[in-house]
Amino acid sequence: MTSNNDFDLQDRIVRQLEMEQNALSPAITLRLDRTRRQAQTDSATTQRTLNPWPWLATAGSVSLALLLIIELSQPSVVPPPDSLDLDLLTLSEFDLLDQDPEFMLWLAEQEEDLLNEAPSLTTGESS
Amino acid sequence: MTAQAQLAEPPPASREDTLDEFLRSVQRRAFMLARYATRNDDDALDIVQDAMTAFVRHYRTKPAGQRAPLFFRSLNNRIIDFHRQKKRRSIWQWPWSRTEDMHSDGPDPMAVEASNRQPAAQAEHGEFGHALQQALQNLPERQRQVFLLRAWQGLSVAETALALDISSGSIKTHYFRALNTLREQLEQHHDKQ
Numbered sequence: 001m002t003s004n005n006d007f008d009l010q011d012r013i014v015r016q017l018e019m020e021q022n023a024l025s026p027a028i029t030l031r032l033d034r035t036r037r038q039a040q041t042d043s044a045t046t047q048r049t050l051n052p053w054p055w056l057a058t059a060g061s062v063s064l065a066l067l068l069i070i071e072l073s074q075p076s077v078v079p080p081p082d083s084l085d086l087d088l089l090t091l092s093e094f095d096l097l098d099q100d101p102e103f104m105l106w107l108a109e110q111e112e113d114l115l116n117e118a119p120s121l122t123t124g125e126s127s
Numbered sequence: 128m129t130a131q132a133q134l135a136e137p138p139p140a141s142r143e144d145t146l147d148e149f150l151r152s153v154q155r156r157a158f159m160l161a162r163y164a165t166r167n168d169d170d171a172l173d174i175v176q177d178a179m180t181a182f183v184r185h186y187r188t189k190p191a192g193q194r195a196p197l198f199f200r201s202l203n204n205r206i207i208d209f210h211r212q213k214k215r216r217s218i219w220q221w222p223w224s225r226t227e228d229m230h231s232d233g234p235d236p237m238a239v240e241a242s243n244r245q246p247a248a249q250a251e252h253g254e255f256g257h258a259l260q261q262a263l264q265n266l267p268e269r270q271r272q273v274f275l276l277r278a279w280q281g282l283s284v285a286e287t288a289l290a291l292d293i294s295s296g297s298i299k300t301h302y303f304r305a306l307n308t309l310r311e312q313l314e315q316h317h318d319k320q
Contacts, residue, residue, distance in 0.1 A: 013278065014279055016255060016259050017159070020260075021156060022155075024155060024158070032155065032158055036151060
């Protein structure tokens with residue numbers, strides 16, 4: 001696919017680029033030298049100083065995991081029933097009512113009758 | 128085997144020296160690659176410095192044979208970052224400041240340097256040099272990088288693929304296309320000599 005002409009052209013391009021790179025201005029060459037030295041010094045100092053980001057990331061992950069563990073280990077909390085409801089539920093009448101409503105109705109009637117009869121009894125006793 | 132082991136693990140002092148020598152050997156090419164990508168000397172120098180810092184930090188212990196592709200990989204990453212930042216900046220700029228920014232970079236440094244050359248040097252670089260600058264500048268970024276790394280830096284297909292983080296097949300395609308374009312644009316100047 002590549003002919004001799006291509007190789008010649010490529011060779012010429014490379015030679016031209018080499019010339020261009022050698023013809024870079026002294027100012028740029030100086031700055032490149034400084035840049036090279038700076039890069040090596042920078043990386044040396046960066047290696048010495050402790051990079052905080054990995055530590056922060058680890059600390060964050062650990063605290064998140066701890067929070068999850070604590071959250072999952074807590075028993076599920078059922079809200080306490082209202083005290084009034086509890087009183088109602090523990091009343092004996094309600095148990096009886098559940099067992100025999102007709103009896104409860106009869107009992108209520110008897111109680112009313114007893115109350116109605118009570119004054120006459122008292123008057124009778126007094127007379 | 129012992130000699131190989133010694134080569135692979137040289138004492139720290141000599142490793143520093145060879146690392147410095149390696150960086151010295153590639154710094155001009157790296158600068159020119161970055162300058163083609165940014166069209167600005169200062170940006171190119173910043174990119175080269177960042178690439179060198181990253182290279183020394185991450186790959187200083189790598190064997191000498193792996194240095195070139197890894198260094199140009201660092202350089203390529205910085206060039207990509209530069210283009211991303213530039214794109215991000217241009218999105219958030221007002222239309223009129225975007226126009227100002229386009230002109231704020233000033234003239235093409237390659238053109239300035241070419242015009243500042245001494246007449247003798249200009250004659251030496253000649254028409255072909257000027258045409259080459261234009262042709263390389265007009266190449267798509269990827270094709271130009273592939274061509275320069277393969278033809279100029281002398282990296283193999285696999286090394287270029289590692290440096291640019293693309294497949295070997297893509298390297299061959301980009302190289303072939305770049306060479307075709309360059310041939311078309313430089314043939315007349317090439318034939319003159």
